[in-house]
Amino acid sequence: MVSVVQNVAIDCADAYELARFWSRVTGRPQHPEDKPGDRVTEVLLAEGPVLYFNQVPESEKIKNRIHLCLRPDTSREQEVERLLGLGATLVTDHRNSDGSGWAVRADPEGNEFCALRSAPDRAAMSS
Structure with a gap:
């Protein structure tokens, strides 16, 4: 027997607004029944678990x-620039001059997340 990850739960102060931010980040829709003021909302990712805002x-x-x-x-x-434009903030920058590393950002409620190198960025470094 095994367990399957159903969702990634994110505790927050405003479930609908934070889900709206993450919907714009991921380009994926919020649950069609979600509305402002809902205490529980979801962002429906293309694959894998949903982002569940509580x-x-x-x-x-x-x-x-x-x-x-x-x-x-x-x-x-x-x-990184797009995320800042959506309302993310800089937490710390671990990007290196050789192109490696990552950038730590926070969503509007302070939850941290990382922006990694894209596949094309990684391919360019290895060639």
Whole structure:
């Protein structure tokens, strides 16, 4: 017997608005029945588990121990700029001059996530 990951749960202060942010980040839709004010919302990813947003009264106090790592289909640099335009903030920058590394961002509620190098970025470094 095994277990299958059903969703990735993200506790937040405003489930609908945070799901809306992540819907724009991933280019995937929110659940069609979700509406402003809902305490539970979802972003329906193309493959794998859904992103499940659960409204809770507690605020983010410490660094989250689990976070999402994003591999963009454009360059990492273009994606970092797009994410900032959507409302993400810079947490720390682990990008190196040789093109390796990653950029740590936070969503509008402070949940950290990483922007990794894209497949084309990685291919360009190995050639």
